[in-house]
Amino acid sequence: MLNLIGNYSLVFALFVSLILIIVTFINFKSNKILNFNIFGTVVLQFTLICVSFFALVFAFIYSDFNNAAVYYNSHTSKPLFYKISGTWGNHEGSLLLWLLVLSLFTLIFLFRSKKLLISFRILTIFFQQIIIFGFLLFIILTSNPFELILPTPIEGLGLNPILQDPALAIHPPILYLGYVGTSIIFSSSLAALTCKYVNKDWATDIKKWSLISWIFLTIGIMLGSIWAYYELGWGGFWFWDPVENVSLMPWFCLTALLHCSSVLEKRAILKSWTIILAICTFILSMSGTFLVRSGILNSVHTFANDPERGVFILIFLTFLVLISLFLYFKFNEFESKSKSFFLSRETAIIMNNWFLMYFLAVVLVGTVYPIFLEVVAGAKISVGPPYFNQLIIPFLIPFLFLMALGTKLDWIKTKKLKLNLNIIAILILSILISFYIVRNSNTKILFLSVLISASLYLFFISLIDLKNQKLKWSQKISHLAFSTLVISIILNSIFSEEISVNMKVGEEKIISDSIINFEKISKREIDNYTSIIAEIEIKQNENKLKFYPELRLYKTPETITSEADIKTNLFNDNLLVVNYLKNTDYLNIRYQKKPFMLLIWFSTLMLGLGGLLGLRDNLK
Amino acid sequence: MYGKKVKLRFLFLSLILIVLILTVYIVLKSLEDNVVYFISPTEIKELGEIDHNKKYRVGGMVKKNSISMNSDQISFIITDFKNEINIKFSGVIPNLFSEEKGVVAEGFLKDRNFLEASKILAKHDENYMPPEVREALKDK
Numbered sequence: 001m002l003n004l005i006g007n008y009s010l011v012f013a014l015f016v017s018l019i020l021i022i023v024t025f026i027n028f029k030s031n032k033i034l035n036f037n038i039f040g041t042v043v044l045q046f047t048l049i050c051v052s053f054f055a056l057v058f059a060f061i062y063s064d065f066n067n068a069a070v071y072y073n074s075h076t077s078k079p080l081f082y083k084i085s086g087t088w089g090n091h092e093g094s095l096l097l098w099l100l101v102l103s104l105f106t107l108i109f110l111f112r113s114k115k116l117l118i119s120f121r122i123l124t125i126f127f128q129q130i131i132i133f134g135f136l137l138f139i140i141l142t143s144n145p146f147e148l149i150l151p152t153p154i155e156g157l158g159l160n161p162i163l164q165d166p167a168l169a170i171h172p173p174i175l176y177l178g179y180v181g182t183s184i185i186f187s188s189s190l191a192a193l194t195c196k197y198v199n200k201d202w203a204t205d206i207k208k209w210s211l212i213s214w215i216f217l218t219i220g221i222m223l224g225s226i227w228a229y230y231e232l233g234w235g236g237f238w239f240w241d242p243v244e245n246v247s248l249m250p251w252f253c254l255t256a257l258l259h260c261s262s263v264l265e266k267r268a269i270l271k272s273w274t275i276i277l278a279i280c281t282f283i284l285s286m287s288g289t290f291l292v293r294s295g296i297l298n299s300v301h302t303f304a305n306d307p308e309r310g311v312f313i314l315i316f317l318t319f320l321v322l323i324s325l326f327l328y329f330k331f332n333e334f335e336s337k338s339k340s341f342f343l344s345r346e347t348a349i350i351m352n353n354w355f356l357m358y359f360l361a362v363v364l365v366g367t368v369y370p371i372f373l374e375v376v377a378g379a380k381i382s383v384g385p386p387y388f389n390q391l392i393i394p395f396l397i398p399f400l401f402l403m404a405l406g407t408k409l410d411w412i413k414t415k416k417l418k419l420n421l422n423i424i425a426i427l428i429l430s431i432l433i434s435f436y437i438v439r440n441s442n443t444k445i446l447f448l449s450v451l452i453s454a455s456l457y458l459f460f461i462s463l464i465d466l467k468n469q470k471l472k473w474s475q476k477i478s479h480l481a482f483s484t485l486v487i488s489i490i491l492n493s494i495f496s497e498e499i500s501v502n503m504k505v506g507e508e509k510i511i512s513d514s515i516i517n518f519e520k521i522s523k524r525e526i527d528n529y530t531s532i533i534a535e536i537e538i539k540q541n542e543n544k545l546k547f548y549p550e551l552r553l554y555k556t557p558e559t560i561t562s563e564a565d566i567k568t569n570l571f572n573d574n575l576l577v578v579n580y581l582k583n584t585d586y587l588n589i590r591y592q593k594k595p596f597m598l599l600i601w602f603s604t605l606m607l608g609l610g611g612l613l614g615l616r617d618n619l620k
Numbered sequence: 621m622y623g624k625k626v627k628l629r630f631l632f633l634s635l636i637l638i639v640l641i642l643t644v645y646i647v648l649k650s651l652e653d654n655v656v657y658f659i660s661p662t663e664i665k666e667l668g669e670i671d672h673n674k675k676y677r678v679g680g681m682v683k684k685n686s687i688s689m690n691s692d693q694i695s696f697i698i699t700d701f702k703n704e705i706n707i708k709f710s711g712v713i714p715n716l717f718s719e720e721k722g723v724v725a726e727g728f729l730k731d732r733n734f735l736e737a738s739k740i741l742a743k744h745d746e747n748y749m750p751p752e753v754r755e756a757l758k759d760k
Contacts (some may be wrong), residue, residue, distance in 0.1 A: 380658035
């Protein structure tokens with residue numbers, strides 16, 4: 001029953017989408033009115049997709065194994081929370097979620113854009129419907145979440161246990177809100193281009209949507225990182241894994257767009273560039289979906305290897321790119337030169353954009369090159385973290401200085417660059433502190449101290465800027481947050497320590513200045529897994545820490561996961577993970593000291609807060 | 621000849637061009653230095669010359685009864701059912717690492733029969749297999 005309802009609402013929504021494409025097109029061509037029909041139909045479409053989505057959620061809650069998606073990804077013994085989150089823990093369901101958010105945002109756009117040009121609004125809905133139509137077709141043809149299995153199986157196969165985690169239950173929806181928000185940016189910029197509506201009003205509107213996407217994307221990336229940190233037990237939070245990169249690329253693009261739309265809003269320049277960024281942001285989000293979903297990338301996120309799906313998304317993507325290129329070259333008015341001086345806020349923002357584009361290019365090449373090489377030469381390669389570190393970190397230094405000094409410049413022309421004593425004194429102070437830090441670490445690299453100086457400099461400047469009345473709170477907070485983020489990541493990577501050893505129960509080991517004591521082990525049966533908890537004590541100088549890391553042996557599907565025991569305080573995380581070694585008495589023990597982890601999460605949250613403040617200003 | 625403005629613009633454009641070329645060069649250079657090649661034990665045997673400073677990823681099955689370990693080291697044999705290679709490793713061993721299961725070891729080749737690994741990757745769940753491993757096992 002549920003399956004039927006879900007399935008038919010999807011098909012019905014597809015027809016509605018087709019109707020909307022035609023109606024909006026006719027309305028745009030002839031009478032240019034946004035009548036009740038369009039409103040009503042968009043609401044209807046959203047309702048249909050909602051019905052379909054909740055039909056799937058209920059199929060998961062009631063473990064309706066008649067449904068193939070439920071059968072492959074759920075199990076009756078799973079807790080309710082993970083039954084629900086299992087809805088988007090698989091390929092089909094996650095696409096349905098994409099679609100739900102897509103139609104929700106279309107609806108919100110329609111209701112929140114009443115002050116804008118009518119033909120622009122109609123056209124935005126038109127482009128948005130093309131995207132929705134594409135996704136609906138994709139879901140119905142290649143990944144229908146309501147496929148049936150006959151006869152009905154008695155028990156499901158279970159959700160991959162590493163996905164059964166609170167952070168990961170909310171990570172996909174949040175990230176999707178970010179990804180899908182960029183679709184509005186895309187449609188609206190194509191519409192603005194066609195209507196010749198690229199002006200200050202449009203900039204204000206697009207800034208709102210970029211902020212929304214940016215906030216969700218930032219928080220979504222953070223949640224994914226937090227999950228990787230404690231669940232995968234690799235003891236890190238960022239691995240330059242292709243799937244992580246794929247979420248970082250639209251983030252760079254969006255950050256550039258945010259800054260650039262401010263320039264457009266204030267000065268009515270950089271029109272073409274804003275349009276290009278807006279288009280790229282969505283194309284990158286889409287290619288992200290393509291790379292992750294098609295199974296080209298090898299990672300935890302890859303649900304299924306189905307070439308047919310990859311081909312479909314690739315065709316759809318090419319289609320969107322071609323439309324954008326066509327509209328861009330047909331309608332774009334190359335702007336006449338406006339007066340700007342070198343020493344101005346605009347210049348600083350443009351340079352910031354260049355750096356962001358460089359970072360984006362580095363990540364893009366590092367992610368796509370292995371795929372490219374495999375297709376062309378048949379060689380299998382992977383690009384490791386050193387590549388990214390080598391290419392990104394050095395350029396972070398000028399980027400940080402620019403961020404610090406850019407806010408000191410005025411729009412249009414800075415009459416007198418006030419090089420007051422403060423700015424220089426702070427620079428000297430930052431250099432001194434960074435030398436002190438590097439001297440106390442094991443790495444004696446001059447380069448590192450320059451990097452730390454740069455980030456400390458930004459930190460102090462932003463701290464002082466907090467009092468500056470001329471600047472916006474959103475900017476002050478997010479720049480401060482970015483500086484603390486960079487500082488905490490650097491300090492974390494310099495001062496991290498690690499011990500890894502294989503031990504039997506009852507053994508004691510001395511490694512450098514630590515005494516590791518593997519005291520005992522206990523076993524417990526819980527819901528859908530067996531839990532093995534080890535008791536390990538670590539003595540370092542006078543400090544004693546006791547850890548209770550856990551191993552979970554799942555039966556459906558048969559998998560083992562490690563749950564790290566993390567002792568967190570303000571400045572330091574102590575983390576201990578054990579890994580299971582089959583057919584031996586040994587456990588693989590890994591003890592890590594990770595300083596400033598809390599500060600990393602806190603900075604990212606503050607970055608999101610900065611975005612939120614910007615959104616508040618924008619909605620006023 | 622040309623006005624000052626044209627000259628300035630020309631200077632600016634050539635500066636951008638130089639920066640662009642430089643950037644492309646560093647990116648490619650860095651890519652070349654940091655790429656890790658994936659090979660099977662058979663391909664190692666066919667390798668012309670061994671570069672001791674280059675990282676490789678070797679994929680295949682963990683051979684039955686080949687695992688031996690002590691407190692800080694584990695050694696085992698990766699096989700693609702045609703050729704084998706010895707692996708030595710100390711560090712974090714993934715939960716799903718076990719005999720007769722797919723594995724990928726990343727590290728430096730000491731010679732044609734021996735790789736000192738710095739990282740071991742195993743599958744995420746029972747049904748999942750890294751494409752590299754599947755590829756390596758396909759010819760079996």
